Amino acid sequence: MLVADLHHFLDVGPETPGPARKLAEHLSAIVAAASAGDAHIRWETALPCRRRPANRACLGRITVACAQPEQPIDWCCSHCGDHGTISNWAASIYDLRRQQLSATEPVRDIVVDAATAAVLRSLPFLDKDCQRAVFAIRAYDESLHLALTDTELDELIDALAAEANHEPNRRRQRQLDSAYDHLAAATGQPRW
Numbered sequence: 001m002l003v004a005d006l007h008h009f010l011d012v013g014p015e016t017p018g019p020a021r022k023l024a025e026h027l028s029a030i031v032a033a034a035s036a037g038d039a040h041i042r043w044e045t046a047l048p049c050r051r052r053p054a055n056r057a058c059l060g061r062i063t064v065a066c067a068q069p070e071q072p073i074d075w076c077c078s079h080c081g082d083h084g085t086i087s088n089w090a091a092s093i094y095d096l097r098r099q100q101l102s103a104t105e106p107v108r109d110i111v112v113d114a115a116t117a118a119v120l121r122s123l124p125f126l127d128k129d130c131q132r133a134v135f136a137i138r139a140y141d142e143s144l145h146l147a148l149t150d151t152e153l154d155e156l157i158d159a160l161a162a163e164a165n166h167e168p169n170r171r172r173q174r175q176l177d178s179a180y181d182h183l184a185a186a187t188g189q190p191r192w
């Protein structure tokens with residue numbers, strides 16, 4: 001059980017050793033997901049488990065229960081049982097709770113693969129609504145579901161195109177292009 005205080009992980013920079021930086025990224029992503037989801041019951045995020053039992057990646061995903069702001073977030077791997085709590089998360093930069101009720105726009109449900117979900121999480125400069133949609137990607141029925149409005153979908157597609165244009169690393173550029181194609185194809189899908 002990992003008991004963490006988010007405040008201890010906020011000053012992570014390029015000089016921080018790899019394992020500490022990875023843990024900080026893991027914990028901040030859990031905070032973003034837990035605060036992005038509206039549900040009051042435990043749900044399964046798109047975040048992969050970080051453990052590697054016997055040197056093979058655990059295939060589980062992180063489940064979270066959205067906490068009251070003054071309570072720690074409680075997370076758990078769906079597969080290996082790795083679990084922990086994160087306190088002091090509210091009002092941090094990773095807190096994606098909605099501050100006000102937004103106008104009701106129709107919402108699409110787009111099934112994405114794990115690679116697309118990971119690329120979307122890595123995009124810089126997304127606005128809060130897009131970040132919330134990306135971190136609220138939910139695993140059920142054996143797939144990952146991205147729920148978002150047309151406005152948010154357009155913004156994500158633009159962000160992927162902009163990032164791919166500036167990306168010197170060919171491998172990451174291919175990942176960005178593939179996520180772009182995936183979302184662009186979804187714009188032809190009917191809404192529900």
Ligand SMILES: [Zn+2]
Pocket residue numbers: 049050051058059060061077078079080081082
């Ligand atoms: Zn696991």
